[in-house]
Amino acid sequence: MHSFTEENYLKAIYHLSEGNMEAVSTNQIAEMTNTKAASVTDMLKKLAEKKLINYIKYQGVTLTNTGVNAAVNIIRKHRLWEVFLVEKLGFKWDEVHDIAEELEHINSDTLVNRLDDFLGNPVADPHGDPIPDRSGLIKHKKLVKISDMQTGESGTVSGVSEHSSIFLKLLEKMGLTLGTKIIISELIEFDGSIMLTIDQKTERTISREVAKNILVIL
Amino acid sequence: MHSFTEENYLKAIYHLSEGNMEAVSTNQIAEMTNTKAASVTDMLKKLAEKKLINYIKYQGVTLTNTGVNAAVNIIRKHRLWEVFLVEKLGFKWDEVHDIAEELEHINSDTLVNRLDDFLGNPVADPHGDPIPDRSGLIKHKKLVKISDMQTGESGTVSGVSEHSSIFLKLLEKMGLTLGTKIIISELIEFDGSIMLTIDQKTERTISREVAKNILVIL
DNA sequence: TAATTTGTTTAGATTAATCTAAAAATTTGT
DNA sequence: ACAAATTTTTAGATTAATCTAAACAAATTA
Numbered sequence: 263m264h265s266f267t268e269e270n271y272l273k274a275i276y277h278l279s280e281g282n283m284e285a286v287s288t289n290q291i292a293e294m295t296n297t298k299a300a301s302v303t304d305m306l307k308k309l310a311e312k313k314l315i316n317y318i319k320y321q322g323v324t325l326t327n328t329g330v331n332a333a334v335n336i337i338r339k340h341r342l343w344e345v346f347l348v349e350k351l352g353f354k355w356d357e358v359h360d361i362a363e364e365l366e367h368i369n370s371d372t373l374v375n376r377l378d379d380f381l382g383n384p385v386a387d388p389h390g391d392p393i394p395d396r397s398g399l400i401k402h403k404k405l406v407k408i409s410d411m412q413t414g415e416s417g418t419v420s421g422v423s424e425h426s427s428i429f430l431k432l433l434e435k436m437g438l439t440l441g442t443k444i445i446i447s448e449l450i451e452f453d454g455s456i457m458l459t460i461d462q463k464t465e466r467t468i469s470r471e472v473a474k475n476i477l478v479i480l
Numbered sequence: 481m482h483s484f485t486e487e488n489y490l491k492a493i494y495h496l497s498e499g500n501m502e503a504v505s506t507n508q509i510a511e512m513t514n515t516k517a518a519s520v521t522d523m524l525k526k527l528a529e530k531k532l533i534n535y536i537k538y539q540g541v542t543l544t545n546t547g548v549n550a551a552v553n554i555i556r557k558h559r560l561w562e563v564f565l566v567e568k569l570g571f572k573w574d575e576v577h578d579i580a581e582e583l584e585h586i587n588s589d590t591l592v593n594r595l596d597d598f599l600g601n602p603v604a605d606p607h608g609d610p611i612p613d614r615s616g617l618i619k620h621k622k623l624v625k626i627s628d629m630q631t632g633e634s635g636t637v638s639g640v641s642e643h644s645s646i647f648l649k650l651l652e653k654m655g656l657t658l659g660t661k662i663i664i665s666e667l668i669e670f671d672g673s674i675m676l677t678i679d680q681k682t683e684r685t686i687s688r689e690v691a692k693n694i695l696v697i698l
Numbered sequence: 699t700a701a702t703t704t705g706t707t708t709a710g711a712t713t714a715a716t717c718t719a720a721a722a723a724t725t726t727g728t
Numbered sequence: 729a730c731a732a733a734t735t736t737t738t739a740g741a742t743t744a745a746t747c748t749a750a751a752c753a754a755a756t757t758a
Contacts, residue, residue, distance in 0.1 A: 265714080265715090267716095276580075277691075288735075288736055288737085289734095296720080297715090297717090299735075299736060299737085300716085300717070300718080300719095300737075300738080301715070301716050301717070302736090303737055304716080304737095305715080305716095306743085308714090308715095319722065319723085319736080320722095320723055320736060320737080342706080349596060351591070353590075357590075357627070360588075361588050364587065364588075365586060368582045369577070370578075370579050372571075373565075373569070373579055375571060376571070377569060380489065380569055472625055472751065478490040483744080483745090485744080485746095505706090506705075506706055506707085507704095507706080509707065515745090516746080516747065516748080517705075517706060518704090518706085518747070518749095519746050519747070520705070521706065521707055521708085521743070522707095522745075522746080523746095537706080537707075538705080538706060538707080538752095538754070542735090
């Protein structure tokens with residue numbers, strides 16, 4: 263198995279290369295892992311040695327298949343534990359990240375699979391992020407940022423692209439939690455903010471910055 | 481907080497000083513933690529520096545109050561996770577120790593207390609060991625080894641003093657799990673083995689070695 | 699009680715992960 | 729295309745946890 267630290271690097275590289283399939287840079291990894299570039303370089307050599315990443319000096323890195331598998335497995339654990347914390351222990355969606363960050367490193371396939379079953383094989387975590395199944399497969403939904411929607415369009419809030427507690431608490435307060443139905447009632451030209459109807463009842467205006475981080479299924 | 485490693489030393493010292501309230505020796509700790517005596521000495525200095533143990537060169541160690549609290553808290557977590565694994569995830573009592581050994585180091589009081597409530601505030605783990613409450617209090621039951629019982633005496637199996645998977649599986653096979661009622665039917669002089677009636681039905685003979693490790697409430 | 703055995707500590711290395719400062723490579727801007 | 733700026737890597741230290749071998753202390757035993 264890989265060390266706690268190695269796992270965190272793999273996860274960081276995975277997240278950084280999601281979306282844009284490009285190589286990830288040393289500095290990006292350093293920022294994500296709260297370390298210095300020099301430390302990252304050292305670790306990259308080690309991970310390359312173990313064939314978990316493809317690394318060429320000065321050219322950035324990509325995960326190998328083995329590396330992707332390892333990363334996906336950690337993410338699976340992280341998200342399952344988040345579901346557990348919210349569904350079974352009554353935590354709020356903004357409280358679970360740090361604890362899951364620790365739990366994700368517990369090593370036991372049996373444990374993860376039994377937890378998965380115990381939770382009823384959930385397909386998404388409390389923030390709407392998809393949970394890889396036991397073979398590592400991830401079912402991505404087609405999600406759209408509210409900031410990309412047009413007047414009159416409607417959809418269901420199904421994810422967020424910002425996971426900070428402060429942002430999640432804000433959504434909670436505004437009634438924009440997962441599952442909420444919204445209709446865009448007006449795009450305000452002046453500052454780009456967006457007026458929408460929540461659950462056919464409440465009218466609300468949200469800033470462009472907030473709208474960019476809420477993901478919706480049309 | 482204390483490191484993973486420090487926590488394991490505290491736990492080892494706690495377990496070694498249970499029962500006999502004497503100071504614990506360097507070698508005892510080395511054996512329990514699978515390290516060498518020299519490494520233990522180093523760590524003892526560190527723990528003494530942090531006022532978690534009372535340490536005098538060549539004289540062994542005892543835990544300070546702070547040290548006891550830290551150790552009890554780890555044990556509380558370990559035993560609660562064991563209950564979770566057995567009661568909620570369907571693990572057998574001989575399968576949970578190693579996983580709980582990892583889970584016990586997860587750091588969050590809220591998590592532990594919510595887990596405790598979720599499990600219905602259990603008083604004992606799957607092996608019958610008492611679970612400290614959130615203030616650190618441990619309710620010890622008066623348990624007797626089967627090997628110390630007399631012919632005609634009866635009791636309920638309520639604990640074990642040997643936690644190895646091989647031993648627990650054996651008890652399972654013999655029907656001597658927790659809650660089982662037994663009556664001593666005969667003490668066999670020849671080899672010290674003991675004949676007993678299980679749940680008013682089955683007659684069985686167990687070796688003195690096995691009998692020594694089964695604990696009973698009279 | 700002196701000698702031997704056993705147990706513990708010190709000294710000096712090692713490994714993993716990190717850092718700072720300096721050197722080297724790459725990218726950018728004119 | 730070359731100089732400047734940025735990014736990445738190397739070099740050399742540091743910290744936590746561990747080890748082996750040697751020195752030292754305590755307990756045992758003859």
